[in-house]
Amino acid sequence: MTRQFRKHRLPVEQVRRYLEPGPVVLVSSAWDGQRNIMTMGWHTVMEFSPSLVGCVISAANHSFEMVRQSRECVINLPTTALTDEVVGIGNTSGAEIDKFDRFGLTADQAAKVKVPLIRECYANFECKLVDDSLVDKYNFFIWEVVSARIATSPKHPQTLHYTGDGVFMVSGKIISRRRQFRAGML
Amino acid sequence: MTRQFRKHRLPVEQVRRYLEPGPVVLVSSAWDGQRNIMTMGWHTVMEFSPSLVGCVISAANHSFEMVRQSRECVINLPTTALTDEVVGIGNTSGAEIDKFDRFGLTADQAAKVKVPLIRECYANFECKLVDDSLVDKYNFFIWEVVSARIATSPKHPQTLHYTGDGVFMVSGKIISRRRQFRAGML
Numbered sequence: 001m002t003r004q005f006r007k008h009r010l011p012v013e014q015v016r017r018y019l020e021p022g023p024v025v026l027v028s029s030a031w032d033g034q035r036n037i038m039t040m041g042w043h044t045v046m047e048f049s050p051s052l053v054g055c056v057i058s059a060a061n062h063s064f065e066m067v068r069q070s071r072e073c074v075i076n077l078p079t080t081a082l083t084d085e086v087v088g089i090g091n092t093s094g095a096e097i098d099k100f101d102r103f104g105l106t107a108d109q110a111a112k113v114k115v116p117l118i119r120e121c122y123a124n125f126e127c128k129l130v131d132d133s134l135v136d137k138y139n140f141f142i143w144e145v146v147s148a149r150i151a152t153s154p155k156h157p158q159t160l161h162y163t164g165d166g167v168f169m170v171s172g173k174i175i176s177r178r179r180q181f182r183a184g185m186l
Numbered sequence: 187m188t189r190q191f192r193k194h195r196l197p198v199e200q201v202r203r204y205l206e207p208g209p210v211v212l213v214s215s216a217w218d219g220q221r222n223i224m225t226m227g228w229h230t231v232m233e234f235s236p237s238l239v240g241c242v243i244s245a246a247n248h249s250f251e252m253v254r255q256s257r258e259c260v261i262n263l264p265t266t267a268l269t270d271e272v273v274g275i276g277n278t279s280g281a282e283i284d285k286f287d288r289f290g291l292t293a294d295q296a297a298k299v300k301v302p303l304i305r306e307c308y309a310n311f312e313c314k315l316v317d318d319s320l321v322d323k324y325n326f327f328i329w330e331v332v333s334a335r336i337a338t339s340p341k342h343p344q345t346l347h348y349t350g351d352g353v354f355m356v357s358g359k360i361i362s363r364r365r366q367f368r369a370g371m372l
Contacts, residue, residue, distance in 0.1 A: 021347035022208010172358025
């Protein structure tokens with residue numbers, strides 16, 4: 001499995017293809033001279049266009065104040081080639097270490113935000129905060145994806161899906177039911 | 187693959203085990219003498235306790251007014267044994283048909299809500315609406331799971347994960363990284 005991908009731009013309204021199946025993602029952030037990465041599994045697509053994604057980033061995370069202040073993040077999609085990194089990032093704190101350095105990940109410059117994206121991930125979705133009205137009550141952030149890049153291959157990445165308790169489901173086979181769909185429902 | 191399950195109660199704070207991996211779910215609803223089912227993929231866990239789940243139910247769906255008025259629903263988790271039903275339910279409208287009848291599904295009485303649950307599903311999460319503040323703007327409903335039942339086996343259901351365009355990812359193998367986790371992070 002590779003950690004090196006050639007990437008191309010993805011129209012932001014198609015981000016759902018990769019997030020709707022529910023993978024664990026790595027959220028990168030930057031603020032006040034620091035950068036950080038967190039592992040995150042509580043997210044949902046909310047709209048095609050504008051391309052909206054909602055997610056919970058607990059106030060207990062070092063990333064919380066960083067994304068709240070900067071109002072930016074990158075949602076990076078790791079494959080199973082990064083399983084150990086996903087677990088390691090989720091079990092350490094950016095208050096103590098630089099996670100790019102610790103986990104051997106490359107911080108590349110993003111196109112539309114000041115937050116670095118993670119080169120070794122399959123996809124990178126650059127986000128700006130558009131609604132923080134539920135942050136105080138639920139730690140719930142609503143982001144607009146303003147730029148998206150994905151690997152040119154494979155078409156379907158092998159992703160990690162967290163079930164709690166240290167256990168992951170790995171994405172399996174792909175099936176099409178396209179012929180059973182009404183045109184307007186695709 | 188079976189559509190018949192023996193079920194037991196699940197503590198509601200453990201619902202994340204089944205929803206966090208991102209499966210397509212079937213939302214059942216009831217209001218004003220009608221009942222309905224919709225296929226839904228835009229959801230996220232928001233809290234362990236109380237057990238909160240946020241989801242988008244578009245105003246274009248027949249279910250929208252039903253759940254908005256009744257302030258209740260059941261989130262039912264189908265396995266791949268119900269793939270055709272999942273697609274069929276997503277491509278028809280409750281304004282025209284009774285989906286329980288059309289798709290041969292059994293409406294069982296729920297424990298804590300007036301909405302029927304779907305017997306043939308692996309799990310049934312009974313929900314009450316606790317926050318509708320983002321319904322007008324984003325069609326986003328925040329539910330509290332007040333009662334949960336899951337099948338006694340298998341431990342890991344084979345679920346459907348939608349990627350758009352009529353294509354589903356089927357849940358694959360299970361891997362544990364439990365030994366790499368810090369105790370407090372499990």
